[in-house]
Amino acid sequence: MxxxxxxxxxxxxxxxxxxxxxTENIAQDVAxxxxxSSFKGHDSHGVTILPNYIAAIQExxxxxxxxxxxxxxxxALISFDGQQGFGQFVAKQALQQGxxxxxxxxxxxxxxxxxxxxxxxxxxxxxxxxxNLIAIHFVNVNRCAVAPWQGQSARLGTNPFCVGxxxxxxxxxxxxxxxxxxxxxxxxxxxxxxxxxxxxxAVDSEGKPTVDPRWLMQSPLGALLPFGEHKGSGxxxxxxxxxxxxxxxxxxxxxxxxxxxTINNMLSILIDPQFLAGADSHQQEITxxxxxxxxxxxxxxxxxxGEAEQRLYQDRKTNGLFIEDxxxxxxxxx
Numbered sequence: 290m291x292x293x294x295x296x297x298x299x300x301x302x303x304x305x306x307x308x309x310x311x312t313e314n315i316a317q318d319v320a321x322x323x324x325x326s327s328f329k330g331h332d333s334h335g336v337t338i339l340p341n342y343i344a345a346i347q348e349x350x351x352x353x354x355x356x357x358x359x360x361x362x363x364x365a366l367i368s369f370d371g372q373q374g375f376g377q378f379v380a381k382q383a384l385q386q387g388x389x390x391x392x393x394x395x396x397x398x399x400x401x402x403x404x405x406x407x408x409x410x411x412x413x414x415x416x417x418x419x420x421n422l423i424a425i426h427f428v429n430v431n432r433c434a435v436a437p438w439q440g441q442s443a444r445l446g447t448n449p450f451c452v453g454x455x456x457x458x459x460x461x462x463x464x465x466x467x468x469x470x471x472x473x474x475x476x477x478x479x480x481x482x483x484x485x486x487x488x489x490x491a492v493d494s495e496g497k498p499t500v501d502p503r504w505l506m507q508s509p510l511g512a513l514l515p516f517g518e519h520k521g522s523g524x525x526x527x528x529x530x531x532x533x534x535x536x537x538x539x540x541x542x543x544x545x546x547x548x549x550x551t552i553n554n555m556l557s558i559l560i561d562p563q564f565l566a567g568a569d570s571h572q573q574e575i576t577x578x579x580x581x582x583x584x585x586x587x588x589x590x591x592x593x594x595g596e597a598e599q600r601l602y603q604d605r606k607t608n609g610l611f612i613e614d615x616x617x618x619x620x621x622x623x
Contacts (some may be wrong), residue, residue, distance in 0.1 A: 290364075293524060293609055294612050295324055301406040302339060303320040305623050306319055309537055310354065310459075311623075314581055319377045319378065322377040326406050329411075330597060330602075331409050332583060333369045337616045339623070340623060342405075344621055350405070350550025350552075352374050353375065354374070355374025355381040356379065357372070357380075358385075361400070366398045366400075367400070370402055370537070372400065373405055376408055377407070380401060380407050386399070388420045388422060388559060395558050397475075400555075401555045401557070402537040402539065405550070406553055407428065411463045414452065414453025414463050415453060415461065417453055418455035418461035419455075422562075424453040424558070424560075426556070427555065428451070428527045428555045430473075430553055431447055432541070432552075433446065434446060434447055435469045435513045436512035436513055437521035438518050438521075443510065443513075444541060444542075446529070447473050450468060450528060451464065452464045454575070455562075459576075460599050471487070473475075485501065486501070492514065493511040499507075539552070562613055
């Protein structure tokens with residue numbers, strides 16, 4: 290039952306990625322992203338996903354040296370092709386340019402198509418808030434894993450939606466969720482650990498309710514269910530339209546590219562709040578609103594978006610990250 294410090298995991302994952310033909314700077318970004326995700330409590334998008342990435346490289350669906358290629362530039366609107374490169378790297382390249390445009394124009398819209406798995410989308414919102422920008426992300430996952438509301442078979446991806454809002458002298462508000470009841474990688478974690486899913490999250494290949502994660506991992510496949518019934522299903526469709534169709538990516542109706550390959554497309558909207566009418570007052574108003582919402586609970590246990598991740602991050606930085614034996618063995622076997 291190994292427990293690891295942050296710096297060790299980053300260096301170890303980086304060294305493994307380099308062995309599989311990833312350039313050093315890309316390996317650095319991927320390792321930092323995966324470790325940070327795990328330390329913030331999203332183990333499903335963290336260290337344990339590395340074997341899938343390596344398998345995708347071997348499968349030919351992940352190009353470990355690819356960079357983001359700019360294909361459209363209209364000032365405040367820019368689009369990139371990720372060329373099936375590491376999402377952690379090509380998204381960083383695209384967002385860096387988007388941040389500069391937003392600081393110049395007050396707003397920027399960035400399309401990123403054909404990237405490999407983008408990881409925890411909240412990480413990209415955090416990058417924008419560090420530049421004092423508001424970020425809105427619509428993400429398409431080109432892998433059918435979710436049944437639409439009133440549907441019986443998978444037609445949608447888990448399609449995350451994310452918003453980041455900077456706060457003066459405080460951690461930002463980060464709202465980040467899959468439009469399915471749980472992310473597919475959380476089902477993967479349950480399957481690998483031999484644990485059941487929560488009731489109401491999935492159906493088997495016949496559309497019957499199940500708590501067995503094997504229906505998300507092995508043929509014949511079942512499907513995850515959308516959160517909030519028609520609401521999550523509708524938002525998922527919007528994420529496909531904005532995240533994929535508008536950016537030049539492929540929606541879920543196209544065949545999956547491979548067993549381990551996960552292609553993501555993302556539309557990001559960055560806003561500089563200093564360009565809006567509330568420039569002088571919004572920070573105070575946001576602070577007052579959050580305090581007012583928090584006091585809905587008298588026992589001070591109410592968590593605002595992003596706070597759970599911040600608390601886990603501080604705890605794991607101090608006490609280290611526990612990794613299940615089976616997951617660590619899969620990594621060391623690389």
